[in-house]
Amino acid sequence: MPEKKEITVEENVLDANRRLALANLDTLNRKHIRSLDILGSIGSGKTSIVKQCIRRLKKDYRIAAIAGDLTTTIDADRIKEEGAPVLQINTGGQCHLDAAVIGKTLKSLNLDDLDLILIENVGNLICPGSFPLGTHDRMVVVSVTEGPYMVVKHPYIFMDASVLAINKMDLAEIMGVDMNRLKSEALQIKPDIKVVFTNAKTGEGIENLIDALNLKPPRHA
Amino acid sequence: MPEKKEITVEENVLDANRRLALANLDTLNRKHIRSLDILGSIGSGKTSIVKQCIRRLKKDYRIAAIAGDLTTTIDADRIKEEGAPVLQINTGGQCHLDAAVIGKTLKSLNLDDLDLILIENVGNLICPGSFPLGTHDRMVVVSVTEGPYMVVKHPYIFMDASVLAINKMDLAEIMGVDMNRLKSEALQIKPDIKVVFTNAKTGEGIENLIDALNLKPPRHA
Numbered sequence: 386m387p388e389k390k391e392i393t394v395e396e397n398v399l400d401a402n403r404r405l406a407l408a409n410l411d412t413l414n415r416k417h418i419r420s421l422d423i424l425g426s427i428g429s430g431k432t433s434i435v436k437q438c439i440r441r442l443k444k445d446y447r448i449a450a451i452a453g454d455l456t457t458t459i460d461a462d463r464i465k466e467e468g469a470p471v472l473q474i475n476t477g478g479q480c481h482l483d484a485a486v487i488g489k490t491l492k493s494l495n496l497d498d499l500d501l502i503l504i505e506n507v508g509n510l511i512c513p514g515s516f517p518l519g520t521h522d523r524m525v526v527v528s529v530t531e532g533p534y535m536v537v538k539h540p541y542i543f544m545d546a547s548v549l550a551i552n553k554m555d556l557a558e559i560m561g562v563d564m565n566r567l568k569s570e571a572l573q574i575k576p577d578i579k580v581v582f583t584n585a586k587t588g589e590g591i592e593n594l595i596d597a598l599n600l601k602p603p604r605h606a
Numbered sequence: 607m608p609e610k611k612e613i614t615v616e617e618n619v620l621d622a623n624r625r626l627a628l629a630n631l632d633t634l635n636r637k638h639i640r641s642l643d644i645l646g647s648i649g650s651g652k653t654s655i656v657k658q659c660i661r662r663l664k665k666d667y668r669i670a671a672i673a674g675d676l677t678t679t680i681d682a683d684r685i686k687e688e689g690a691p692v693l694q695i696n697t698g699g700q701c702h703l704d705a706a707v708i709g710k711t712l713k714s715l716n717l718d719d720l721d722l723i724l725i726e727n728v729g730n731l732i733c734p735g736s737f738p739l740g741t742h743d744r745m746v747v748v749s750v751t752e753g754p755y756m757v758v759k760h761p762y763i764f765m766d767a768s769v770l771a772i773n774k775m776d777l778a779e780i781m782g783v784d785m786n787r788l789k790s791e792a793l794q795i796k797p798d799i800k801v802v803f804t805n806a807k808t809g810e811g812i813e814n815l816i817d818a819l820n821l822k823p824p825r826h827a
Contacts, residue, residue: 426648427731427759428752455732455762459755478762480701480732508759509730510648511676511701530751530777531649534680538648538729541676541699556751559780 402516405484409491409519416496419446420504421598422482422518424542425526426535427508430552432460433585434526434594435503439467441595445602446500451490453482453507460505470494481512484519501600510535514542522598524548529562536570543574548597554582554590623737626705630712630740637717640667641725642819643703643739645763646747647756648729651773653681654806655747655815656724660688662816666823667721672711674703674728681726691715702733705740722821731756735763743819745769750783757791764795769818775803775811 413420425431432452439448450471452460461473472490474482487504494502504520506513510527517523523546527535530553536543543549549571557564568580579597583590595601634641646652653673660669671692673681682694693711695703708725715723725741727734731748738744744767748756751774757764764770770792778785789801800818804811816822 426752427756428647454759457755457759459759478732478736480730507732509701509732511699511728511730512733515699528751530749530774530781531647534678535648538675538678538680553751556777556780559777560751 399515402484405488406517406519409484409488410521412491412496413502413519413521416499418496418499418502419600420502420520420522422504422506422513422520422523423526424506424510424513424523424546425508426510426528426531429508429526429528429531430550430583430585431505431508431526432463434550434552434583434591435464435505436467437585437588437591438503438595438600439464439469441591442501442600442602443467443469447498448501448503449494449499451487451502451504453505455507464505476507480507480509481516482506482518483516487518510539510542514539514545517545522547524550524598526550526552527567528553529557529560529564532560533562533566536567536574540574543571543578546575546578548594549578549580550583550590550594551580552583552585555584555587620736623705626709627738627740630705630709631742633709633712633717634723634740634742637720639717639720639723640821641723641741641743643725643727643734643741643744644747645727645731645734645744645767646729647731647749647752650729650747650749650752651771651804651806652726652729652747653684655771655773655804655812656685656726657688658806658809658812659724659816659821660685660690662812663722663821663823664688664690668719669722669724670715670720672708672723672725674726676700676728685726697728701728701730702737703727703739704737708739731760731763735760735766738766743768745771745819747771747773748788749774750778750781750785753781754783754787757788757795761795764792764799767796767799769815770799770801771804771811771815772801773804773806776805776808
């Protein structure tokens with residue numbers, strides 16, 4: 386019965402991840418650090434959104450970023466330009482970050498010096514959904530250039546997300562993509578998800594995103 | 607030593623997949639059927655390319671398509687419009703097709719009535735790379751809208767591909783993406799990969815792609 390055995394192994398991996406995710410959340414809470422797991426496909430604009438958020442929030446929060454990728458340091462190098470410390474996690478072939486690697490990474494940070502941790506997950510819309518990291522929120526970033534089906538094809542990844550950024554909004558018309566339709570499809574999957582249209586290149590919509598993430602600093606509120 | 611155990615499980619899964627892939631290849635060879643595994647991210651244009659290929663090749667080949675997706679039948683429904691039989695495989699949460707599910711699917715087809723099988727894999731640039739299906743060729747489809755880093759970030763998926771389609775070529779300028787640079791990056795990873803620029807919406811470049819895949823029917827050669 387090889388199939389049954391395989392399912393058991395998978396369940397154990399997911400259970401173990403959930404336990405470690407709860408431990409990470411506990412660590413973050415004890416240190417009063419807010420945390421965000423950012424998921425999305427290759428080229429959706431995750432790194433650009435992280436950069437835009439750091440640019441606006443670094444006056445009010447002590448921020449660190451963690452960037453997951455198979456082999457390169459491209460994302461971390463780009464985020465570093467904003468002046469926040471960045472840790473790059475190279476997963477080798479693994480298609481997602483997991484709570485274990487985030488737990489190890491948290492140990493290497495000086496958590497007393499941080500208010501906010503932004504985690505950019507590995508770029509795909511499937512695998513990271515099954516591995517909660519123990520963050521307070523999850524944001525999914527999709528780009529209109531991914532066509533009209535990226536929401537309905539990936540229901541699982543939206544179920545645990547509190548915010549959806551529909552990025553590259555300036556290209557919606559040329560791509561023939563109806564952003565309001567994407568929004569209503571996301572709301573069908575997750576009725577309380579907050580949906581924000583963004584253009585991470587110009588910064589359009591980023592303030593709304595920060596608002597949706599409840600990251601607006603008190604003095605701006 | 608839980609980590610060591612995990613690696614062993616993973617190796618066994620990959621080894622088992624390779625054995626089943628060889629069995630699939632043997633089945634296809636005995637029936638004189640050519641086969642192609644098509645990989646790429648969500649929205650890269652895999653389905654549109656499959657449709658364009660079927661439109662041009664169905665006079666000369668008896669074609670079936672297999673489409674992998676988490677939960678929907680969107681791709682299969684679109685491919686059916688071209689008049690070829692299509693089997694949809696819903697993987698649930700699984701991020702890739704594997705040789706076992708393709709083996710079962712081959713059993714449900716009348717292989718004596720087929721010359722060519724096109725398999726559209728689940729949309730992401732990571733996981734499908736580790737699971738050969740036993741096809742004769744692999745094609746990766748990327749879209750210029752995925753930004754400038756999709757090739758260098760995913761070396762593994764190009765290593766076993768014989769053809770790379772760089773799609774949505776009409777949007778390269780507006781996206782600020784240098785297609786020749788993507789091409790040279792792919793050639794650094796896989797020196798004999800054939801790179802073709804395509805616009806799957808208009809059909810531009812599809813004849814070159816068919817050529818690169820050695821699918822040009824004899825009377826057209």
